[in-house]
Amino acid sequence: MNPVTQNRRHYEDLSVGEVVDLGHTAVSKEMIISFAREFDPFPFHLDEDAARASLLGGLASSGWQTAALSLRTLGDSFLNTIASMGGLGFSDLKWKKPVMVGDSIGGTATIASLRRSRHHPERGIVQLDLDIRNQKGEPVMSMRLANLVELRDPGLPMEPAE
């Protein structure tokens, strides 16, 4: 038994349709510039004049920052409350609208599917649909994440194939 995760929810405790509230994160100019300097130094993430002249229309966060900030809230409200074994990746990530200075982003993660790993009986795969919106309720980013989660009882019979 893993002492770090033994009292957390396991694969067996999750259900499709469960909705996780991701709260709200305010995005400041300092946050945008600091992330961009390290990971995404395009002028439209660093400089207000260059940003106004770009497709973004103003200083906006790196899409990777929008994703990282959303991941942070998902960690606090979900991944650190379950027996997570790490991420497998994601698909259909769409940056729908720029996140501008002063915006506040939040949203939900919904469990879209749950299945057992074929090769590792102690592992399950949870798929989560993220719907991230700004303070006006406009969608700014969506994606489908896949994460591994441990079974409490790996001896549990496999579900019949769909």
Added chain:
Amino acid sequence: MTRWFEDITIDEVFPLGSHDFTEAEIIRFGQLYDPQYFHVDPDAAKHSHFGGLVASGWHTVSVGHRHMVDALFAEEERLRSLGKEPGVSGPSPGVNKMEFKAPVRPGDRVTYTLVVTGKRPSNSIPGWGLLFNTIEAVNQRGEHVYHAELVGFSKLRDYKMPLRLRLLTALTRLPLLGKLLARSG
């Protein structure tokens, strides 16, 4: 890359360079964005199936993105030094697929490579094209760390705006009419 949309060759390989991941930076990224115990606590991480500290996949990907941006700037410099005018890269509309394949541990060296696998003019933004890129990240043992399929915007050099759009753009520049048009749009 920072070439005009028309000048981008399909299946051309762009080496993006390597990055050495240290324990300190893995923990720092984890604390900021992905504070799961196997990304932030080397002792607790021993209990995980990884058997030790590993980087958040989002950290490895963010570093890969930085390498791509640096390569775009380097290409821009190269074109200018040849007396050519570089193209314009835009923001990205999204990522079709991202697969984390092997964990990145402290001391690992990850090497990134980009290939443009397809391109087409944008349907929604006149004057811009879409590039379909893959990035492969490989560690020092030749193991694939991640595989990404990304989309990026690149400006068209030879684009001529249709007369109707040019008229509309000119009209929106008139103060009063511009406001009215923006409201009705």
